[in-house]
Amino acid sequence: EVQLVESGGGLVQPGGSLRLSCAASGFTFSSYWMHWVRQAPGKGLVWVSRINSDGTTTSYADSVKGRFTISRDNAKNTLYLQMNSLRAEDTAVYYCAVATSAYWGQGTLVTVSS
Amino acid sequence: EIVLTQSPGTLSLSPGERATLSCRASQSVSSSYLAWYQQKPGQTPRLLIYGASSRATGIPDRFSGSGSGTDFTLTISRLEPEDFAVYYCQQYSSSPFTFGPGTKVDVK
Numbered sequence: 001e002v003q004l005v006e007s008g009g010g011l012v013q014p015g016g017s018l019r020l021s022c023a024a025s026g027f028t029f030s031s032y033w034m035h036w037v038r039q040a041p042g043k044g045l046v047w048v049s050r051i052n053s054d055g056t057t058t059s060y061a062d063s064v065k066g067r068f069t070i071s072r073d074n075a076k077n078t079l080y081l082q083m084n085s086l087r088a089e090d091t092a093v094y095y096c097a098v099a100t101s102a103y104w105g106q107g108t109l110v111t112v113s114s
Numbered sequence: 115e116i117v118l119t120q121s122p123g124t125l126s127l128s129p130g131e132r133a134t135l136s137c138r139a140s141q142s143v144s145s146s147y148l149a150w151y152q153q154k155p156g157q158t159p160r161l162l163i164y165g166a167s168s169r170a171t172g173i174p175d176r177f178s179g180s181g182s183g184t185d186f187t188l189t190i191s192r193l194e195p196e197d198f199a200v201y202y203c204q205q206y207s208s209s210p211f212t213f214g215p216g217t218k219v220d221v222k
Contacts (some may be wrong), residue, residue, distance in 0.1 A: 035211070037159075045151070045202050045213040059209040062115070075204060095158065100149055100206050102161040102170050 001025040003101045004096050008106030016086050016112070022079040022096030022105055030054070030074035033099035036081050038092035039107075046092070049081065050099065064090075086112045116141050116205050118214035126222040131192040135217045137203035141182045147207040150188045152181055153216075154199045162201075164189065193219070 006017050008020040020035070036048040049070040051059045059078040079096050095105040119139040127133055130133035137148065139196055146166035148199040151159040161170040166186055199222055203214040 044200075044216045045153070045204070047204070047211045047213060049174075049209065061210045080184065100147075100161070100164055100204075102172075104158045106158060 003020055004098070004105035006073040006094065006105040006108040007107045009094065009110045011113065012086055013114050014087060014112055016084065017082070018080040018110060020083065020094055020096075020108060020110070022076045022081075024079065024096075027098070027103070029072075030075070030093045032101075034070075034079045035097045035099055036070060036073065036105075037095045037097055037109075038090075039095070040089075040092040043092075050093070057104075083106060083110070086110075088112050090093075115210055116143065116208060116212055118205060118212055118215035120203060120217045121199075122217060123215070124218045124220060126220055127193055128222045129165050131164055131193050131194055133188075133197070133219055134200055135188040135190075135219075136179075137186040137188070137214050139184045139192055139205060141184070143186075143207045144204045145207065146182050147205060148179075148181070148186050149204045149206065150177075151202045151204065152197075152199045153202065159202065190219075 003025045005023045033052050035050045051058045051070045055072045067085045071080045091112050095107045099102040116157050119138045128212045129139045148166045150163040167179045178189045200216045200218045212218045
């Protein structure tokens, strides 16, 4: 059974940092591109970032470029999102997902507030 | 950046009726790299359609996708009670892999 379990969310002050993790199991993690998608409370889905299967190619939404870094450890079957210089508008549930697939995690809530 | 526009914003229909949802792109989506997702309150998005017209595993055949270039459509042939939800299109043709703002299908 495919499982994606996000962790690392929480309350952080503006300007602070958080690192999200997504532990994958039930499939060959190292073979798949992975994405982060976020959803602010009551709002729509917003694509955040993508990484290729071996971690050598990444891309970002303009709103997070230069502040967020996506990475992966295929030995640990884990995807990461390092988030720096956080802003109130980054408040959202963050989902990890296998690229264009039915496999999404349940999400982790990030709240940026003083 | 490819901007996706979905219409209508809200579609009010009764069970058994046909739903037609539109997704228009600001520039051509190459190779029909267009997906549709369904999301219900408190739930994770569910992939319905990929490649503009291919149903994902386990998706009922009342859901169908069509279109190419800049105009795409999701059709639900006969609405079931469990189909009332928000529907998003997403292009994965070029980065950033943008989502549309969503269409809410609610009960009339």
